[in-house]
Amino acid sequence: MSADLLVVGTAVRTLDPARPTAHAIAVAGDRIVALDDDALALRGAGTEVVDLGGAVTTPGLVDGHMHPLFGAATFYGADLTSCLDLDDLRRALSAATAGEGGWIVGWGLDHNAFGGGPLTNAVLEEVLPGRPTFIRLYDGHSAIASVEALRRAGVTGPRRFEQRSEVICDSDGVPTGMLLEHAAMELVQAVMPALPDALLRERLGEALSGMAATGLTGGCVMDAEAGALDLFASYEQAADLPLRLRVAPWCMPGETVDEVIALQARRGRRWAVQAVKFFMDGTVEGGTAWLEHPDCHGTGTEAFWRDPAAYTKAVQQLAAARVQTVTHAIGDAAVRHVIEALEHVETHGIRHRIEHLETLPRELVPRLVRSGLVSSMQPCHVGYTKADHSDEWSIRLGPERAARAWACRDIVDAGGVLVLGSDWPIATYDARAVLTHARLRRAPGTSEAPVAPEQALTGRQALEGMTTHAAYADGAADAGRIAVGARADLTVFAVDPVEAPADELAEAPIRLTVSGGLVTHRG
Structure with a gap:
């Protein structure tokens, strides 16, 4: 038998108590088939040899x-991860590009950007009035939706869900734009264009x-x-x-x-x-x-x-x-x-x-x-x-x-x-x-x-x-x-x-x- 892959010139941390170190690894198919001198003996005409020049190999x-x-499908659009405060958010939203259906989507916004104040869609309406906008916060468990996004989703007040989820509303029962947990966010996501x-x-x-x-x-x-x-x-x-x-x-x-x-x-x-x-x-x-x-x-x-x-x-x-x-x-x-x-x-x-x-x-x-x-x-x-x-x-x-x-x-x-x-x-x-x-x-x-x-x-x-x-x-x-x-x-x-x-x-x-x-x- 010859190895498909032979890794040499490496210091190996095996994390195997029976054999803590090694200097060569032979691989056949999806298995490790030999170590050290036994591995070197499996070099054949078709073996790919990778000399690592002293680099350190560990288990994968x-x-x-x-x-x-989930990340590929939902964390797209405007990258808001660098927004430290509301002024940063205003600048990022102003530069955001609308997608299909005029939707503006953002992701990665830190709660700390609001400086301890309430998380509402007020800044969205200030910068992007009348636009369907959906901003996912960094935790993946909450989002802020604009008035137009809520309108398209038919969200006009509080909802009751099987899970602990909430459409946050003000004292008059009007949604503030803040959506907590999966079921509430899904109300708006369901009317947003899906990625192909x-x-x-x-x-x-x-x-x-x-x-x-x-x-x-x-x-x-x-x-x-x-x-x-x-x-x-x-x-x-x-x-x-x-x-x-x-x-x-x-x-x-x-x-x-x-x-x-x-x-x-x-x-x-x-x-x-x-x-x-x-x-x-x-x-x-x-x-x-x-x-x-x-x-x-x-x-x-x-x-x-x-x-x-x-x-x-x-x-x-x-x-x-x-x-x-x-x-x-x-x-x-x-x-x-x-x-x-x-x-x-x-x-x-x-x-x-x-x-x-x-x-x-x-x-x-x-x-x-x-x-x-x-x-x-x-x-x-x-x-x-x-x-x-x-x-x-x-x-x-x-x-x-x-x-x-x-x-x-x-x-x-x-x-x-x-x-x-x-x-x-x-x-x-x-x-x-x-x-x-x-x-x-x-x-x-x-x-x-x-x-x-x-x-x-x-x-x-x-x-x-x-x-x-x-x-x-x-x-x-x-x-x-x-x-x-x-x-x-x-x-x-x-x-x-x-x-x-x-x-x-x-x-x-x-x-x-x-x-x-x-x-x-x-x-």
Whole structure:
């Protein structure tokens, strides 16, 4: 047998305790078939040899929480991520270009741009009077719609939804433009022009290729929105997906579990439905995180499922059916409820997950770890907060709850499984940024004060969060390490991601990405 791919001239961090280091890797098909001298012996006439000149190879990075097609389908139009205040927003809106039907669409707007004031469509009407305008805020759970956009959607007052969702209205019952959570936003999105499938496939490919260029070999897709499963299938008719994708469709309040169980049979060459996504709450900034005590505006006291017992029944049904559940839980009450729902349930070896855990009470950490639940967190979200608690997230929670922001180190030190991800398009998909934020607790290359620096991870812990811990969470015994027989997922860094300074790692080139034996990036 000869290798298809032979990687040489590299320092390998295998993350395999039985063989921690290596200097050569042989790949045949989608498997690692030999290491070191045994690998060199498999060089044949058809073997592609890649000499990395001393670069460092690790197991392939996996993004533990991402929305690639949702991002491609909804985060388009005017990029508002750099708007720091309302004057910035006015300038960006003035320069925005209208699309089909005269719609002006924007994305990525930070709540902090409103300077603590109410989030309404007043600035939209000031700059773009009479225009149908829809601005999605950075959290993906809220949007601001203009008067004309609301008119086209037939939204004239409050609505009642099965889920915790709201059309915000003033004291006279007139919509302010603020739409909280998915059902409310969908009222307007339903009348907006949809992007053509061909454009969606193009945008999806660009996003996934960009991810591979940052070292990602796979990702956990936390939705099946925008016709994702059919788009993945149609993409694979012409090309391989640059990343392996593990998909978790949503199960919303009022829905039964039967449909999402049936979806578990859907798969392609490099994607598969293998979990179900729930929401236990929304976001702190939107006032929809489920908190044990109200936020500073008196909100945050309700679950996304108006009947939390119905959520408990649904996740337990899925656990009995041997289907992995992943639950969005940001507030402390939401996290506590997910733990209570699953801590004494027979899981049949399935590793159920809690996503985000943005404000985690210290006393819950041991209970969380004992439950066997996997914690999934997004270090880049720290970048939306400030060490002095002057940001909207911190102000809403108050100093005590803000001080326990993204308690990554507490979970790891307690022996818990911690998976790291980006939540793209909510934050950058650059895997190097995820690793560096986890270590620095601030944006790389800046002098910002770190947020809760005692929660910083070591370089090794951060790397494990996107490799060994990610594989454990997925139940993938053949992944997350470099060993003979393991899946050939490799990420090659120009610097050592464990020992190099985190600010340096953030800018270091990715020399090679291999996903299941497929070379997806060369740097």
